[in-house]
Amino acid sequence: MKATRRNFIKQIGYVSIGFSMVGTVGLANGGFMPIDKTGSLLGTPDKDQINAWLQILENGKVKVLTGKIELGQGIRIAVAQMAAEELNTDLDLIEVNIAETGVTPDEGFTAGSSSIVSSAMAVRNAAASAREIILKIASKKWGMAISQLQLKNGKVLGPEREMSLYELLDGEQIEKTIAKATEYKGKTIRKYVGRPIPRKDIEAMVRGQEVFVQDLRFPGMVHARVVRPPSYTAKLVTINEAELERSPHLLKLVRKGSFLGVLAEDEYQAIRLMEKAKQLAKWNAPERLPGNINVKEYLKTLPADIETHEEKGDSDTSLKQSKKQLSASFFKPYLMHAANGPSCAVALFKEGELYVWTHSQGVYPLRRTLAKLVKMPEDAVHLKAVPGSGCFGQNGANDAATEAALMAIEYPGRHVRLQWTREDEHGWEPYGTAMIVELKAGLDENGEIDGWKCAIWSDGHSNRPNGNPNTLLPAQFLEEGYGHPGIGYRGGAVRNAIPYYDIPNLKVETHIFQGPLRASSLRGLGTYTNVFAIESFMDELARMSNTDPIEFRIRHSNDERSIACMKKLQEKLVGISIRGGEGLGLAFSRYKNNASYCAMAAHVSVDKITGSVQVKKMWSVVDAGETINPDGLKNQMEGGMIQSASWALKEEVRFDAQHITTLNWNSYPIFRFPDTPEVEVEVIDRVDEPPMGAGEAAQGPATAAIVNAIFDATGVRIRELPVNKELIKQAKT
Amino acid sequence: MTNSIKLHVNGHEHEIEVALNTPLLYVLRNQLQLNGPKFGCGLQQCGACMVLKDGESVPSCRLPVSAVSKSKIRTLEGLADINGSLHKVQQAFIDEQAAQCGYCLNGMIVAAVALLEKNDKPSDDEIRKKLALNICRCGIHSRVIKAVKKAASN
Numbered sequence: 001m002k003a004t005r006r007n008f009i010k011q012i013g014y015v016s017i018g019f020s021m022v023g024t025v026g027l028a029n030g031g032f033m034p035i036d037k038t039g040s041l042l043g044t045p046d047k048d049q050i051n052a053w054l055q056i057l058e059n060g061k062v063k064v065l066t067g068k069i070e071l072g073q074g075i076r077i078a079v080a081q082m083a084a085e086e087l088n089t090d091l092d093l094i095e096v097n098i099a100e101t102g103v104t105p106d107e108g109f110t111a112g113s114s115s116i117v118s119s120a121m122a123v124r125n126a127a128a129s130a131r132e133i134i135l136k137i138a139s140k141k142w143g144m145a146i147s148q149l150q151l152k153n154g155k156v157l158g159p160e161r162e163m164s165l166y167e168l169l170d171g172e173q174i175e176k177t178i179a180k181a182t183e184y185k186g187k188t189i190r191k192y193v194g195r196p197i198p199r200k201d202i203e204a205m206v207r208g209q210e211v212f213v214q215d216l217r218f219p220g221m222v223h224a225r226v227v228r229p230p231s232y233t234a235k236l237v238t239i240n241e242a243e244l245e246r247s248p249h250l251l252k253l254v255r256k257g258s259f260l261g262v263l264a265e266d267e268y269q270a271i272r273l274m275e276k277a278k279q280l281a282k283w284n285a286p287e288r289l290p291g292n293i294n295v296k297e298y299l300k301t302l303p304a305d306i307e308t309h310e311e312k313g314d315s316d317t318s319l320k321q322s323k324k325q326l327s328a329s330f331f332k333p334y335l336m337h338a339a340n341g342p343s344c345a346v347a348l349f350k351e352g353e354l355y356v357w358t359h360s361q362g363v364y365p366l367r368r369t370l371a372k373l374v375k376m377p378e379d380a381v382h383l384k385a386v387p388g389s390g391c392f393g394q395n396g397a398n399d400a401a402t403e404a405a406l407m408a409i410e411y412p413g414r415h416v417r418l419q420w421t422r423e424d425e426h427g428w429e430p431y432g433t434a435m436i437v438e439l440k441a442g443l444d445e446n447g448e449i450d451g452w453k454c455a456i457w458s459d460g461h462s463n464r465p466n467g468n469p470n471t472l473l474p475a476q477f478l479e480e481g482y483g484h485p486g487i488g489y490r491g492g493a494v495r496n497a498i499p500y501y502d503i504p505n506l507k508v509e510t511h512i513f514q515g516p517l518r519a520s521s522l523r524g525l526g527t528y529t530n531v532f533a534i535e536s537f538m539d540e541l542a543r544m545s546n547t548d549p550i551e552f553r554i555r556h557s558n559d560e561r562s563i564a565c566m567k568k569l570q571e572k573l574v575g576i577s578i579r580g581g582e583g584l585g586l587a588f589s590r591y592k593n594n595a596s597y598c599a600m601a602a603h604v605s606v607d608k609i610t611g612s613v614q615v616k617k618m619w620s621v622v623d624a625g626e627t628i629n630p631d632g633l634k635n636q637m638e639g640g641m642i643q644s645a646s647w648a649l650k651e652e653v654r655f656d657a658q659h660i661t662t663l664n665w666n667s668y669p670i671f672r673f674p675d676t677p678e679v680e681v682e683v684i685d686r687v688d689e690p691p692m693g694a695g696e697a698a699q700g701p702a703t704a705a706i707v708n709a710i711f712d713a714t715g716v717r718i719r720e721l722p723v724n725k726e727l728i729k730q731a732k733t
Numbered sequence: 734m735t736n737s738i739k740l741h742v743n744g745h746e747h748e749i750e751v752a753l754n755t756p757l758l759y760v761l762r763n764q765l766q767l768n769g770p771k772f773g774c775g776l777q778q779c780g781a782c783m784v785l786k787d788g789e790s791v792p793s794c795r796l797p798v799s800a801v802s803k804s805k806i807r808t809l810e811g812l813a814d815i816n817g818s819l820h821k822v823q824q825a826f827i828d829e830q831a832a833q834c835g836y837c838l839n840g841m842i843v844a845a846v847a848l849l850e851k852n853d854k855p856s857d858d859e860i861r862k863k864l865a866l867n868i869c870r871c872g873i874h875s876r877v878i879k880a881v882k883k884a885a886s887n
């Protein structure tokens with residue numbers, strides 16, 4: 001039978017391992033494939049839970065189908081390193097495919113830290129089981145113990161013999177479900193894992209090859225722009241279509257309810273038409289935003305759901321009886337993702353099928369939601385994920401994809417490319433919500449924290465496409481009236497609200513409101529504000545108890561890994577000299593209280609005449625468990641430190657009664673080269689611990705270290721962001 | 734209303750039919766199908782669209798194509814030599830792994846090439862100053878500085 005098959009069309013032999021990309025790690029939100037502390041699989045998934053595949057082809061090539069999209073986190077290389085190690089296969093032979101509906105698994109959203117953890121660990125398990133299956137076949141064939149055999153670049157090597165997978169499989173196609181692997185090479189051999197293997201995609205970028213969704217070109221593609229309304233709730237009254245149609249460049253004016261878009265053959269003409277349409281459109285746009293107000297005060301006046309998130313001991317009594325007390329209120333404004341490349345999408349509607357190329361972080365949830373919005377069956381909607389510019393949460397990607405789709409349906413047969421403008425991105429993306437954190441703490445007679453109270457005011461932190469079209473921006477302007485998407489995911493506000501320290505009496509309470517601006521997930525969610533508040537407060541408390549700030553934190557820690565990070569940081573700071581007008585500040589946190597540890601220091605120099613702050617240098621020590629790629633980890637940390645410093649010193653979304661007013665890089669400045677500090681990252685690699693991403697680990701501590709350094713330099717305590725120069729000018733010291 | 738215009742890009746002369754007020758960026762990306770210059774803001778605020786115009790790095794997003802018909806334009810694609818070897822600045826970005834999403838790399842590399850053509854030993858501060866227009870949201874600044882210095886030393 002086999003011989004016959006070989007004589008005709010020989011099948012391509014392979015081993016394919018189906019596995020689940022969701023919840024493979026205990027840390028992830030309730031998975032069904034639990035693993036233990038070291039990343040070992042504790043169970044096998046049922047058939048219907050399989051949604052990812054690892055295939056080893058007879059020519060030694062390895063394919064990993066994964067639903068994540070590359071967002072600059074270097075996930076692709078991390079996944080490849082994991083597979084390379086377990087299969088003892090050169091990285092060049094490994095191909096990692098990213099999301100495309102129908103081909104790759106439904107993996108939900110890419111979300112910084114958990115991407116590396118869940119994707120890479122799932123791949124490690126799959127690759128290790130594939131290796132064990134192959135070696136078992138060879139061991140049977142040769143009558144040798146598995147322990148005498150090894151796999152290498154698509155060959156099985158045994159004592160004095162070797163066989164290619166081509167021969168070994170002989171056209172057989174083995175499809176298995178992941179099984180508990182007995183050994184992970186990545187934990188011991190570490191030829192690929194744990195090494196700074198360079199990413200391969202940078203060459204394509206520096207050569208200007210087609211990399212981004214913005215670079216896609218199709219024959220006959222037309223260009224689209226959306227004509228933005230003046231406000232969130234504006235209604236289109238009229239538009240002088242006849243006047244617009246006088247332009248020979250207009251292919252089509254798309255008008256659906258109050259959603260307006262223009263199509264043209266030429267991109268620049270599309271821009272001109274959009275500008276013209278803006279002048280010709282008449283809107284009914286009542287002023288609905290609370291303009292000219294103190295945002296912090298305003299947010300506290302909003303109706304809120306109040307909940308106790310955590311209660312331990314009796315914090316009220318403890319605070320009353322404490323020797324020294326401290327209370328303070330912290331504020332973080334609305335921040336934007338502000339991707340460097342504004343959102344973009346290409347859509348094609350042809351013969352009843354809709355195709356969309358998008359940099360969405362979750363093509364499956366988007367497909368579900370988009371299909372509902374356009375009233376098409378889900379299987380007629382095809383999404384392909386293509387990299388975009390780094391977005392750090394939910395920016396305009398899903399909205400641009402939806403708008404491109406709406407316009408493509410009105411203009412069938414040709415690819416429609418929608419490029420958001422800078423003003424679109426700055427003015428319409430869902431922001432990271434403003435937050436207030438109020439803290440109270442009491443020290444006992446030994447100068448230790450005995451009681452702690454925290455109250456948080458926040459909007460929801462995630463409003464991603466969830467099947468309800470109202471999570472997509474253009475839905476707000478269609479006639480159907482999908483309504484406001486509401487608060488969305490509430491849990492984000494309390495992320496890191498409980499200090500990662502030993503405190504006997506503690507209470508954390510949340511006040512969740514629906515704020516005036518569109519909001520969704522931004523890097524680290526509530527962690528940023530909570531850690532900024534807690535770590536500023538810890539600095540104050542350390543001073544109150546006359547203790548060195550690192551010692552004070554160590555005294556309140558019982559986790560060896562926290563302490564190791566802080567001690568390492570202490571070593572790094574030995575011999576740093578601080579001059580007049582300068583300050584050094586420190587901070588620590590463990591992301592989500594269960595992921596990466598990060599200790600941070602900042603050295604700032606303050607000009608008391610102008611009130612301006614220059615961050616000269618930042619140091620961090622990170623423990624992200626087992627390190628998959630130390631250079632990738634450092635890159636994430638460095639980026640997080642610089643971005644966080646920019647948030648702290650420069651950034652604030654502002655608005656008037658009509659709409660957002662910070663619509664470009666002048667009105668919403670972020671760090672530029674002259675602002676950026678030197679950054680240094682040290683990694684503590686813990687091979688026996690599960691790997692954890694570090695994309696969000698630096699965000700909170702970096703800002704806290706900076707404000708603590710400002711206090712060190714000036715005696716001015718910054719409790720509201722961004723740092724207010726006027727306060728610093730009033731410094732007495 | 735379109736006109737025919739001559740453009741000199743990456744060592745080649747192109748004849749293009751285009752409205753004369755079209756900014757150079759769109760002509761490079763659409764008519765010439767180049768990917769290097771990127772749209773970031775269209776406001777001359779971010780540097781994503783930078784090209785070398787007679788050796789100087791300039792944003793191309795508001796530069797009318799009619800104003801550059803006498804200039805020599807070089808884009809990211811024109812930096813590697815004919816047999817594909819990378820320019821030392823491009824190579825240094827790979828060596829230093831100076832990228833996250835990579836959207837800003839075009840502008841960074843173009844500005845760095847312009848800098849090194851005038852100053853072959855720039856200090857950190859000179860690099861910071863020269864690249865001040867270039868926005869990077871991912872925070873790769875410290876790697877870019879290392880890459881530019883590395884290129885300078887080669």
Ligand code: FES
Pocket residue numbers: 771772773774775776777778779780781782783792793794795
């Ligand atoms: S796109 Fe030209 S400077 Fe931003």
Ligand code: FES
Pocket residue numbers: 072340389390832833834835836837838868869870871872873
């Ligand atoms: S690497 Fe993403 S904008 Fe610079």
